[in-house]
Amino acid sequence: MFLPATPEELRELGWDRLDVILVTGDSYLDSPFVGVSVIGQSLLKAGYRVGIIAQPDVNTAADITRLGEPALFWGVTGGCIDSMVANRTASGKRRRGDDLTAGGINHRRPDRAVIVYANLIRRWFKETKPIVLGGIEASLRRIAHYDAWSNRVRRSILIDAKADLLVYGMGEKTVLELAARLKEGRTVSDLRGLCIIAAEKGPEMLELPPYEEVAADPSAFTKMFLGFYRNQDHLTAQALCQRQDSRWLIHNPPMPPLSEAEMDEVHGMDFEKDVHPYDRRRGTVRALETIRFSISTHRGCYGECHFCAIAVHEGRAVSSRSEASILREAERLVSLPDFKGYIRDVGGPTANMYGFECREKRLRGACPDKRCLYPVVCASLRPDHGRQRSLLRNLRRIPGVKQAIVASGIRHDLVLADRKQGIHYLGEVVRHHISGQMKIAPEHSEDRVLTCMGKPGSGGLIAFRDLFRRLTTEAGKEQFLTYYLIAAHPGCTAEDMEALHRFASQELTIRPEQVQLFTPTPSTISTLMYHTKRDPFSGRTLFVEQTAAGRERQKKILVAKKSLLRYGIRGLNPVTKEEESWVRTRTSKRKPRRSLPKR
């Protein structure tokens, strides 16, 4: 059932008061892909009365007061995406469209939605129950963080929102335990997965540099971030504390990830997989087209790409569902009246991390000094695509399923590292589970940029491309690889984009049309580099393209029909005279300078 969103629904249920009211920055989609919906349904299943207010009008009391006041707590989230990312493009312009808002117009989610909603509650309910922040926006802003939109280091969002508690990570277990403790009047201060504000720090806590220091000094910010980043494994993490103004932000260690049985339980809940009728009046929610007929097989990612926040939010440990649970969900999809036979995606943050994990990590926690996939796949990981093959095979056998598409990204290095199953997995995907094209994410071709991104070199990419072509030819199909590429990542110069342009046209034989501009989202290693202009591991100074024009230019270099250096600068709009002369030098026959002039 949908969580109630109106007083009429409360009356129909015979509920006079709710235990928990959730407030979200998206329209209410009841789906296992939507965090607030998972949290609400988990609480409902545990016996709590839960209601939801989606995208409240922040100028009046009408929406925020319509379900009354909860008996236990308010839960506030900005939605599935950080509100600044959802509302602004990578160049800072306001987005007009919104895939998570009914009607598709981006006019219902305020910037910094978590702060705005927490203030909205305080405005209309003076002495109210605890306000608990959660979701990706709160999670990634839980300690002092660099915010690119205001170009400064901000305090924890818990302080800025004047809220009481912050649940970070995926949250189900923490929220259920929190609700139980609040109901019984027990303390929550030691609860895993929780951040609180306290007058004193605890005795065993790792003290991070104070806010004032990290806001003023990039090297203190780096020290703080690495201390935070290295304490995110539930088996090894210390509790953290950071002085912010006159108070202490306390960051308790993370909750353990869900077991397979717990994952099955979460995904087996009674989701409507639809938009709540209250929001549906305003129109369709575009995101629903993709997620309604998609299946999530696992969560977590040990890829640790530096620009990605999944390691900090979902964790480095992958939790997979059982095959039986996934097949049951597929059968339920088949029974839906508007299912046309196509499962739009079977995957997770990285499709082919389903079904295996490092034994060492399970026993002792993720290595603090080693990466699972960088610079090469760790020998202890032992990739095994066997369970994925079995899952895909059995999905194909379900009557009514014409195709189960693997649309989530595939790590090509994992495929190549699985000597036993990798080629067979790719063969099956090529034959049955892509619809004309497969997306992979090399991001770049140049080693010095890939190092900044935490991604492997491009040698494996070419081997994978050749294997894909061979298997595609053997399958008698005409299919293509598409490549995610990133421009303006810290450490990437115009020269690097030229090299990527050459690599794309000569080695990959493609002309990229869609290129992602690097967005410095909170709490990633790449954002740390963007802010400090240093590689945090080597201490090396980095070139960071921060001007809007320079960033756009990097993108244009890649999508240009012809090479900038070989064919001239027309239309590419160098920003300064020095840069223009640098480009001209590069286009002449003279020996080129080694690097772009400094600004």
Ligand code: SF4
């Ligand atoms: S042993 Fe290797 S695969 Fe396992 S956690 Fe450490 S780095 Fe990752």
